[in-house]
Amino acid sequence: xxxxxxxxxxxxxxxxxxxxxxxxxxxxxxxxxxxxxxxxxxxxxxxxxxxxxxxxxxxxxxxxxxxxxxxxxxxxxxxxxxxxxxxxxxxxxxxxxxxxxxxxxxxxxxxxxxxxxxxxxxxxxxxxxxxxxxxxxxxxxxxxxxxxxxxxxxxxxxxxxxxxxxxxxxxxxxxxxxxxxxxxxxxxxxxxxxxxxxxxxxxxxxxxxxxxxxxxxxxxxxxxxxxxxxxxxxxxxxxxxxxxxxxxxxxxxxxxxxxxxxxxxxxxxxxxxxxxxxxxxxxxxxxxxxxxxxxxxxxxxxxxxxxxxxxxxxxxxxxxxxxxxxxxxxxxxxxxxxxxxxxxxxxxxxxxxxxxxxxxxxxxxxxxxxxxxxxxxxxxxxxxxxxxxxxxxxxxxxxxxxxxxxxxxxxxxxxxxxxxxxxxxxx
Amino acid sequence: xxxxxxxxxxxxxxxxxxxxxxxxxxxxxxxxxxxxxxxxxxxxxxxxxxxxxxxxxxxxxxxxxxxxxxxxxxxxxxxxxxxxxxxxxxxxxxxxxxxxxxxxxxxxxxxxxxxxxxxxxxxxxxxxxxxxxxxxxxxxxxxxxxxxxxxxxxxxxxxxxxxxxxxxxxxxxxxxxxxxxxxxxxxxxxxxxxxxxxxxxxxxxxxxxxxxxxxxxxxxxxxxxxxxxxxxxxxxxxxxxxxxxxxxxxxxxxxxxxxxxxxxxxxxxxxxxxxxxxxxxxxxxxxxxxxxxxxxxxxxxxxxxxxxxxxxxxxxxxxxxxxxxxxxxxxxxxxxxxxxxxxxxxxxxxxxxxxxxxxxxxxxxxxxxxxxxxxxxxxxxxxxxxxxxxxxxxxxxxxxxxxxxxxxxxxxxxxxxxxxxxxxxxx
Numbered sequence: 001x002x003x004x005x006x007x008x009x010x011x012x013x014x015x016x017x018x019x020x021x022x023x024x025x026x027x028x029x030x031x032x033x034x035x036x037x038x039x040x041x042x043x044x045x046x047x048x049x050x051x052x053x054x055x056x057x058x059x060x061x062x063x064x065x066x067x068x069x070x071x072x073x074x075x076x077x078x079x080x081x082x083x084x085x086x087x088x089x090x091x092x093x094x095x096x097x098x099x100x101x102x103x104x105x106x107x108x109x110x111x112x113x114x115x116x117x118x119x120x121x122x123x124x125x126x127x128x129x130x131x132x133x134x135x136x137x138x139x140x141x142x143x144x145x146x147x148x149x150x151x152x153x154x155x156x157x158x159x160x161x162x163x164x165x166x167x168x169x170x171x172x173x174x175x176x177x178x179x180x181x182x183x184x185x186x187x188x189x190x191x192x193x194x195x196x197x198x199x200x201x202x203x204x205x206x207x208x209x210x211x212x213x214x215x216x217x218x219x220x221x222x223x224x225x226x227x228x229x230x231x232x233x234x235x236x237x238x239x240x241x242x243x244x245x246x247x248x249x250x251x252x253x254x255x256x257x258x259x260x261x262x263x264x265x266x267x268x269x270x271x272x273x274x275x276x277x278x279x280x281x282x283x284x285x286x287x288x289x290x291x292x293x294x295x296x297x298x299x300x301x302x303x304x305x306x307x308x309x310x311x312x313x314x315x316x317x318x319x320x321x322x323x324x325x326x327x328x329x330x331x332x333x334x335x336x337x338x339x340x341x342x343x344x345x346x347x348x349x350x351x352x353x354x355x356x357x358x359x360x361x362x363x364x365x366x367x368x369x370x371x372x373x374x375x376x377x378x379x380x381x382x383x384x385x386x387x388x389x390x391x392x393x394x395x396x397x398x399x400x401x402x403x404x405x406x407x408x409x410x411x412x413x414x415x416x417x418x419x420x421x422x423x424x425x426x427x
Numbered sequence: 428x429x430x431x432x433x434x435x436x437x438x439x440x441x442x443x444x445x446x447x448x449x450x451x452x453x454x455x456x457x458x459x460x461x462x463x464x465x466x467x468x469x470x471x472x473x474x475x476x477x478x479x480x481x482x483x484x485x486x487x488x489x490x491x492x493x494x495x496x497x498x499x500x501x502x503x504x505x506x507x508x509x510x511x512x513x514x515x516x517x518x519x520x521x522x523x524x525x526x527x528x529x530x531x532x533x534x535x536x537x538x539x540x541x542x543x544x545x546x547x548x549x550x551x552x553x554x555x556x557x558x559x560x561x562x563x564x565x566x567x568x569x570x571x572x573x574x575x576x577x578x579x580x581x582x583x584x585x586x587x588x589x590x591x592x593x594x595x596x597x598x599x600x601x602x603x604x605x606x607x608x609x610x611x612x613x614x615x616x617x618x619x620x621x622x623x624x625x626x627x628x629x630x631x632x633x634x635x636x637x638x639x640x641x642x643x644x645x646x647x648x649x650x651x652x653x654x655x656x657x658x659x660x661x662x663x664x665x666x667x668x669x670x671x672x673x674x675x676x677x678x679x680x681x682x683x684x685x686x687x688x689x690x691x692x693x694x695x696x697x698x699x700x701x702x703x704x705x706x707x708x709x710x711x712x713x714x715x716x717x718x719x720x721x722x723x724x725x726x727x728x729x730x731x732x733x734x735x736x737x738x739x740x741x742x743x744x745x746x747x748x749x750x751x752x753x754x755x756x757x758x759x760x761x762x763x764x765x766x767x768x769x770x771x772x773x774x775x776x777x778x779x780x781x782x783x784x785x786x787x788x789x790x791x792x793x794x795x796x797x798x799x800x801x802x803x804x805x806x807x808x809x810x811x812x813x814x815x816x817x818x819x820x821x822x823x824x825x826x827x828x829x830x831x832x833x834x835x836x837x838x839x840x841x842x843x844x845x846x847x848x849x850x851x852x853x854x
Contacts, residue, residue: 018528025714041517063516089490089692090468101445118545119715129587138589157712160556164591265516267717285584287452288546290694
């Protein structure tokens, strides 16, 4: 039985009249399996959501990361409402801004200070400016295929860019020390900053954990050459470790950017840094109409407190391990070999020896149809609301989906799935 | 009696330990009168707010613009809560995204489509990229001293920039057709876009309304040369006219950016554009973790409906006119000549024949001390919650403040007030 998507389709047709592409950005239907996914959500609670056609899904995407305790977590909602009853967007910050900065500085071992914005990009971009101000150098090094936001220096899109936007942004290969060393050698005293994610999570490909010593090597070279080492921890931060993902992987950057798991869906981003960057950070102007808003800060304080109090991060790791083991087992039963890559709390499934993702799309469509929402081209996210019985149900559905995939002969094509991979650059 | 600010000071001292500058951006105490303004807000309702020391203020800043119906407007709060009870940040947009895009396209006469972000900068920056994509040209022309956000091409800050950031951004003088024409002539076929605000509202100076025919002249030249004409309506949009501020001033841009008054403090920004820019708009990638969030969209729909239903824009214009007339009269009683500049709903007061703003600072400090929060260096904002009796009370307090200002001999200095004007560039 195919998924009932009539209302999603109607809304999308209306949207296409008045919104370029109907839905743009990470939620665009062009990035999932066209016609096999809802386009509009109606309601969400815990680890479940319902689309506008009334279909119910166990959720493995968590709004692409922000939802870490489950949708509409009672404690976070109550904290947000308490603050909202006083005020949100005001002439001045509220006291919660100071409390939240103190909290981040106490959670993140190297951090002496914190600032807040709305988008992840607000923070990655501001951090490279702080690095340029601190070093008086121009060059930024980052990893091929890494996502750091939509600002001109880093967007994966192609439109509207001019060559000056990236004249001083250079890419090296993940987990390739020689590639990194060559970039540093080539640009030597011109490099202001290196920006990395704590593990590599490109679209359309398995996630790659850092090789032993790789990030420590980058850290050491940055220290030697006076390069600012920036961790883009927006996707993984506070999902892998309460102290930031550098603690999970065992290294230490000079600045870190957070956003997604910070406030369980309330809009906020943060950057933290070492003491020696404080003066430069004071000289790079940052502001936004809603950057001092108090409700997301209250939500962040409660989210962080709940994560800690409930041992939620260890729980998500356990849940993710059980899910990954179960997926491998279910696939094996149907003669399929899958790779579940990335940290357990941010898993991604691919079929071995297949680069075109046709089977990923097939598998995702079969899961979505049966009530599990997961993504064929983007890593998934585990929330603390996902229970052991949810995982059992997911595995039952995955088994049925693997059975469907196993019945279809392998495609001979080595190329990407048509109409999907052209959307965004993988540099 | 000086204002009691002990708790604000304590919090600020704590903040300085963990936040660069303690408070950064537009709310930094460095931009108001140091020591004469609260730093932290506790609670707000209608046209009033209370700081963390319990001081009560009639508010003339509206959180620097977003609050247009008054703080915690019951209708907007109820609409936001209804949506929040379903969900906010989800895997897909909610139906309200389509409704809001349809609403903007129906409100703004030239608009065929709309997109949404969080920050004003998200939209101004995306619009110049759309213009570059559409024209395949690089140059951006904007007005000296105009504020379009904090992205590298436009930030008023100095730190962290490199020359490439603005290699193709050129400035012309407000209300000076010859200056604009010279820029267009000079860069001719290289100009992708002209970006203007509907009136000129620089920091540290009176606001300047457009001279008759000035914006129509820009519009005509843009049309003749295939330049995209972008209106940055973030500060004034939906406070001067339900159809966008170009209707208030009688001209027509190709794209407009909105944010502040759209959702009464809920974080959202929007851009709308003409049909011929739709294809380019589809090619410039835009996204953000919270850009599809449903609560601010529901709040925007309710804010726009309330503005329209209650005739709030005409009301704010009347309130602003009464305030401006009363301020001039009160100043005159004390032998002071003041200019109240800008549209009535976004007034700004300066003392004639004084460029250093010492008397502005003195006046603001005396008003704040007596319970009216207004700004010495930034335009003010009227909300629909400000009543005639609020205006009477403001004028009483302004009278007392003018009396204090009149008692102090004029400063002979022609320079800016120390420690304030160096903070931001006025290009």
